[in-house]
Amino acid sequence: MRILLENFTKKFGDLTVIDGMNLEVRDGEMLALLGGSGCGKSTTLFSICGIHRIDGGRILFGDRDVTRTTSQERNVGVVFQSFALYPHMTVEQNIGFPLKLRKEPKEQIARKVGEIAEMVHIEELLQRRPGELSGGQQQRVALARALIRRPSVLLLDEPLANLDAALRLEMRSEIRRIQKETGITAVLVTHDQVEAMSMADRIAIMDAGKILQIAEPREMYENPVSDYVASFLGSPPISFLAGRIEGDAFVEPATGTRIPLRPEIAASHGGRAVRLGIRPEHFQPEGGIAIPGRISFIEIQGRETLFDVELPDGSVIRSIQRANDAVRIGDEVRWGIDHEKILVFDENGLKI
Amino acid sequence: MGNSRHLGLMLLAPAGIFVILFFLAPVVLTAVFGFTNMSTATGISGGAYVVSDSTMLALKERYGEQELAERLLRKSYVIDEAGLQAALEGGAARPTVEELREKYLGASFGSRREVERLLKKLYNRPAGIRQIKKIAAGFERSVVNVRYDTPEALLAAIEGYGITLTEAQKEALAEVSYTGWVFTAQNFKTMVELPDTWRTMANTLFYVFTTLILFNTGFALVLAIATHYMPDRPAGFFRSVWLLPRITPPVLYVLMWKWLAWDNGFLATILEPMGFAPRNWLLDTPANAWTFIILINGFVGASMGMLIFSSAIKAIPQPLFYASEVDGASRWQQIRHIILPQLRWPILFITSYQTLSLLTSFEYILLATNGGPGGATEVWALATYMKALNNYGGALQYGYGAAMSLVLVVIGVALSLVYLRMFNFKALTESPKIEQ
Ligand SMILES: Nc1ncnc2c1ncn2[C@@H]1O[C@H](COP(=O)(O)OP(=O)(O)OP(=O)(O)O)[C@@H](O)[C@H]1O
Ligand SMILES: [Mg+2]
Numbered sequence: 001m002r003i004l005l006e007n008f009t010k011k012f013g014d015l016t017v018i019d020g021m022n023l024e025v026r027d028g029e030m031l032a033l034l035g036g037s038g039c040g041k042s043t044t045l046f047s048i049c050g051i052h053r054i055d056g057g058r059i060l061f062g063d064r065d066v067t068r069t070t071s072q073e074r075n076v077g078v079v080f081q082s083f084a085l086y087p088h089m090t091v092e093q094n095i096g097f098p099l100k101l102r103k104e105p106k107e108q109i110a111r112k113v114g115e116i117a118e119m120v121h122i123e124e125l126l127q128r129r130p131g132e133l134s135g136g137q138q139q140r141v142a143l144a145r146a147l148i149r150r151p152s153v154l155l156l157d158e159p160l161a162n163l164d165a166a167l168r169l170e171m172r173s174e175i176r177r178i179q180k181e182t183g184i185t186a187v188l189v190t191h192d193q194v195e196a197m198s199m200a201d202r203i204a205i206m207d208a209g210k211i212l213q214i215a216e217p218r219e220m221y222e223n224p225v226s227d228y229v230a231s232f233l234g235s236p237p238i239s240f241l242a243g244r245i246e247g248d249a250f251v252e253p254a255t256g257t258r259i260p261l262r263p264e265i266a267a268s269h270g271g272r273a274v275r276l277g278i279r280p281e282h283f284q285p286e287g288g289i290a291i292p293g294r295i296s297f298i299e300i301q302g303r304e305t306l307f308d309v310e311l312p313d314g315s316v317i318r319s320i321q322r323a324n325d326a327v328r329i330g331d332e333v334r335w336g337i338d339h340e341k342i343l344v345f346d347e348n349g350l351k352i
Numbered sequence: 353m354g355n356s357r358h359l360g361l362m363l364l365a366p367a368g369i370f371v372i373l374f375f376l377a378p379v380v381l382t383a384v385f386g387f388t389n390m391s392t393a394t395g396i397s398g399g400a401y402v403v404s405d406s407t408m409l410a411l412k413e414r415y416g417e418q419e420l421a422e423r424l425l426r427k428s429y430v431i432d433e434a435g436l437q438a439a440l441e442g443g444a445a446r447p448t449v450e451e452l453r454e455k456y457l458g459a460s461f462g463s464r465r466e467v468e469r470l471l472k473k474l475y476n477r478p479a480g481i482r483q484i485k486k487i488a489a490g491f492e493r494s495v496v497n498v499r500y501d502t503p504e505a506l507l508a509a510i511e512g513y514g515i516t517l518t519e520a521q522k523e524a525l526a527e528v529s530y531t532g533w534v535f536t537a538q539n540f541k542t543m544v545e546l547p548d549t550w551r552t553m554a555n556t557l558f559y560v561f562t563t564l565i566l567f568n569t570g571f572a573l574v575l576a577i578a579t580h581y582m583p584d585r586p587a588g589f590f591r592s593v594w595l596l597p598r599i600t601p602p603v604l605y606v607l608m609w610k611w612l613a614w615d616n617g618f619l620a621t622i623l624e625p626m627g628f629a630p631r632n633w634l635l636d637t638p639a640n641a642w643t644f645i646i647l648i649n650g651f652v653g654a655s656m657g658m659l660i661f662s663s664a665i666k667a668i669p670q671p672l673f674y675a676s677e678v679d680g681a682s683r684w685q686q687i688r689h690i691i692l693p694q695l696r697w698p699i700l701f702i703t704s705y706q707t708l709s710l711l712t713s714f715e716y717i718l719l720a721t722n723g724g725p726g727g728a729t730e731v732w733a734l735a736t737y738m739k740a741l742n743n744y745g746g747a748l749q750y751g752y753g754a755a756m757s758l759v760l761v762v763i764g765v766a767l768s769l770v771y772l773r774m775f776n777f778k779a780l781t782e783s784p785k786i787e788q
Pocket of ligand 2: 041042043
């Protein structure tokens with residue numbers, strides 16, 4: 001079911017956390033709300049499910065205006081960051097709780113719990129209590145409880161934040177699998193760009209209560225609206241070079257290197273101070289426009305090696321390459337920037 | 353290891369001494385005293401052996417020794433040194449006294465007439481019948497109301513008066529004539545036999561469980577849950593209000609209730625125009641008295657439960673409330689399925705703690721109704737206090753009081769065990785109460 005936020009505003013006392021947000025989550029898609037800590041992701045999520053009353057605007061589920069309805073009436077499944085399992089109930093009772101509240105017959109609850117437990121692979125844990133489960137198992141229980149009512153909407157608040165790295169990887173695909181299987185509309189809150197990119201159909205990137213850009217992961221990675229968005233996506237992160245557009249090229253002031261730009265950019269922004277965004281995979285030993293620098297840092301990541309190359313004025317460009325033992329810290333190198341792939345941002349950080 | 357264990361014991365020793373002195377000893381002493389007949393009459397140290405009216409009664413009733421009792425009551429006459437001395441001082445002639453000493457020292461007689469006859473027959477016969485009567489009276493001896501330190505002394509004295517006793521009689525006498533306290537189970541027999549006991553017990557159970565269920569647990573729960581759903585400031589204010597009775601000095605607090613209920617107090621004043629004749633609403637009827645007693649104690653007792661329950665509710669992680677809301681729980685379902693299960697342990701604690709404290713506390717009843725009207729609100733602890741420490745007649749029955757206290761202790765322990773079973777204490781302590 002489609003979710004629509006119109007001019008949604010939320011305040012805590014005098015503090016306006018969300019100011020007039022507009023957001024559409026399409027039917028059946030998984031949308032990631034990505035942003036730094038305190039930007040209002042959870043607040044948005046809690047407003048969608050009705051835990052928070054909103055101070056302005058409307059929330060629509062499909063065509064139904066749910067702004068004034070309580071969370072009990074919205075039929076939303078939520079997986080909380082802490083999982084919020086009921087400690088005094090068994091796994092079976094936890095999962096069946098939403099149905100029990102609706103006074104469904106016992107056998108029907110048991111059957112549905114069995115089905116959903118099978119889907120999230122926890123059939124053998126039904127008689128345990130949450131305290132006797134691992135983090136990943138608790139996660140699955142929370143997911144099962146959120147899904148058992150066949151909710152119109154599934155909301156996930158940093159569902160993987162409390163898991164260790166290996167489990168996180170596993171649950172990422174599990175959640176995605178289950179979401180696809182059920183075809184449910186889902187909102188995933190996360191501050192981890194890898195999670196957002198790998199799980200979501202689209203990403204909405206947030207900062208200080210505002211949505212900066214909504215796009216599919218690849219589109220957002222390749223075509224960010226601003227340097228903030230560009231720096232949020234990608235690991236290792238993008239590097240920036242400050243300089244000026246002269247003629248048909250960007251001029252790096254410290255080395256005098258000229259990097260040709262696409263004609264339409266160069267033509268309309270001549271003489272402007274800009275910043276170049278260079279992703280690590282676009283700064284390589286071979287090809288591109290060579291720029292002189294010195295290796296200042298090497299991080300070995302196994303299959304790949306990460307290099308920091310320092311220019312004479314102290315600015316740094318990152319490069320990620322297939323494992324490369326040929327260079328050492330302090331070596332002078334002339335690696336090339338792939339000028340076809342560079343991003344250009346104006347003084348305000350907006351992409352040109 | 354060994355050293356640190358000794359060190360620990362040493363450090364604990366002072367606390368241990370206090371525990372034994374102030375916690376353990378009173379219980380043990382109560383248990384011991386409960387099996388004695390200590391009272392103001394017996395004193396709390398040892399007694400003496402005295403043949404008194406009550407001794408004679410006991411002889412007749414308990415041992416059927418009617419004859420012996422009557423015989424003990426009759427006076428004996430013994431020619432002894434004390435009697436001779438008294439005769440000399442009373443003006444008898446020295447030769448008369450000497451003759452009596454020589455011939456009859458140690459002789460005993462059953463009646464005064466016999467002594468008078470003997471005196472008349474003397475060679476140095478006293479001059480005049482008045483003199484004879486006076487000397488004879490001087491030899492009058494009785495065991496009645498004379499204190500002897502040992503039973504042997506008492507028996508020797510009795511036998512000295514020419515009364516021969518069988519072994520059984522001796523034993524009976526030694527027992528009934530003792531004025532000090534003795535060990536006995538009589539207190540408990542009396543307790544079972546007295547109808548008052550049962551009435552007091554019924555009062556106590558009614559008082560404890562009504563106050564407990566309505567206020568100390570019930571109302572405390574209502575307050576805690578209600579304030580949980582209120583905004584912080586009003587909730588804090590509300591909770592503080594309910595703390596006031598607890599921190600008001602009991603005498604003042606009860607005085608205000610009395611002022612409320614007096615025949616020219618608040619209630620009487622506002623009810624009079626509505627056609628209710630002024631009266632003392634507090635002591636008017638047993639039902640009224642109970643209502644006030646339960647309100648007075650309940651208002652004081654609710655605050656503790658409220659505080660404990662409130663903090664237990666606060667300890668429930670907020671996401672659990674959120675989760676239950678999105679799961680579709682109404683407020684009532686939230687209370688029933690989220691809050692109450694998490695309050696099991698606090699409820700058990702408050703219930704058992706308050707049962708014990710209600711069982712033993714009687715100060716508010718003492719101050720408000722003093723057990724009235726006509727013993728309608730007399731509870732066990734109050735009755736115990738009255739018996740043991742505060743009897744109008746001044747006859748305090750320590751032993752009986754201690755026996756009553758002991759019953760209270762036994763009931764308290766028994767109830768605690770029942771509660772632990774009821775709330776499945778073991779399961780509670782085995783698994784963590786609140787996870788996450
Ligand atoms: N109940 C509340 N009362 C007052 N302020 C709040 C409340 N909840 C959140 N805030 C504030 O609103 C802002 C957004 O909070 P929110 O929890 O939505 O952040 P978030 O994006 O989920 O961050 P995180 O990634 O750390 O969870 C923060 O500045 C926070 O301090
Ligand atoms: Mg959050």
